[in-house]
Amino acid sequence: MFSLLSSSSMKPNQESGRDRTKTKIALTSLSAMLAESTTFPIDLTKTRLQLHGQSLATSRPTNSFRVASEIVRQQGPLGLYKGLSPAILRHLFYTPIRIVGYEHLRDLFGSHGGSISLSEKAIVGGISGVIAQVVASPADLVKVRMQADGHMVSQGLQPRYSGPFDALNKIIRAEGIRGLWKGVFPNVQRAFLVNMGELACYDHAKRFVIQNRISEDNIYAHSLASVMSGLSATALSCPADVVKTRMMNQAVSNKERIMYNSSYDCLVKTVKIEGLKALWKGFFPTWARLGPWQFVFWVSYEKLRQIAGLSSF
Incomplete structure (x- = not known):
């Protein structure tokens, strides 16, 4: 009888826990969509810059401003948003899994009553990022391919895809279902490094700022922590990001010879x-994008959590 009473008394707590998780997922997705839409032109510029230099035809030196200007000149301002829809779709899977997953794992590791160390936070962040990236990799592949299409247009070539669903269909037909996970290994490497730097650094930096009374738990603390985490994540992940972008961009067909094995x-x-x-x-x-992305994401996410009656991240 006591077991029945105890199990029945746990149900409301379990249900409220599930409700909180659902709320966090919804708020994370909303914040990620806002951040992605705001910073997407910078991400597109970064992708084109990383692809620059693969062929002799594009071997002349360039920079971010020149790449962005070229996109606007050839495709108009809307060209800076080519690939936005698969990018948002990706974040509907990627961001909730890594953010909510990190928080759950962090609380699990710290269930003994104390806070976990920076190294433990880094491992938890990396694991959360890996799981999220494996799930979201197909949407990431479509995003990279569509962003790279604009580079082909600038060389006078026809784009490979007319839209995200066309890209998805063509990739499956030409490369099979497994083709949707092309570049998943460098993708996972990057996700581990990004989230190890981003989540652990943001979490640790915010608590450092608050505990040392530099700021209260407000927009200033969130902004400062997001900038620090963006720099850390960029420094760690940029090499893997370059490899990931180049691996995901190369299509496989009988007529073409792949550049990287x-x-x-x-x-x-x-x-x-x-x-x-x-x-x-x-x-x-990348840093210019991660800084504003994290600022928009973390400030809006923390504010939405406060409005929803949830504790700070």
């Missing part, structure tokens, strides 16, 4: 042909 082959060829600095191509647009 594996992630390691891509890494070696990139360094051999373009030098070690090429692994940090797009560093500043």
Whole structure:
């Protein structure tokens, strides 16, 4: 009888816990969509910059401003948003899994009553990012392919895809279902590094700012922590991001010879042909994007959690 009473008394708590999780997922998705829409042109510029230098035809030096200007000149301002729909679709899976997953794992590790260390937060963040990226990899692939299509248009070539669903169908027909997970290994590597730097650094930096009374738990603390985490995530992940972008962009067909046989082959060829600095191509647009992305995301997410009656992240 006591067991029945105890189990029945747990049901409201379990249900309220599930309700809180659902609320967090909804708020995370909304905040991610807002952040992605705001910073997408910077992400597009970064992707084009990372693809620059793969062929002799595009070997002349360039920079972020020149790449962005070229996109606007050839495709108009809306060209800066090519690939936005699969990017938003990706974040509907990717961001809730990694953010809510991190929070659950963090609370689980800290269930003994104390807060977990920075290294433990880094591991938890990395694991959450890996799981989320495996799920969201097909949408990420479509996003990269559609962003790279604009680069082909600038060379006078026809784009490969007319839209995200056309891209999805053509990739499956030409490369099979497994083709949707092309580049998943460098993608997962990048996700581990990004989330290790981003989530752990944001979490730790925010608590450092609050505990040392630099600021209250407000927009200033969230902004400062987001900038610090953006820099950390960019420095760690940029080489894997370059490899991921190049691996995901190359399509496979009987008529075409693939440039890279594996992630390691891509890494070696990139360094051999373009030098070690090429692994940090797009560093500043990546940081310029991660900083505002995290600012918009974390500030809106923390505010929405407050409105919904949830505790701070």
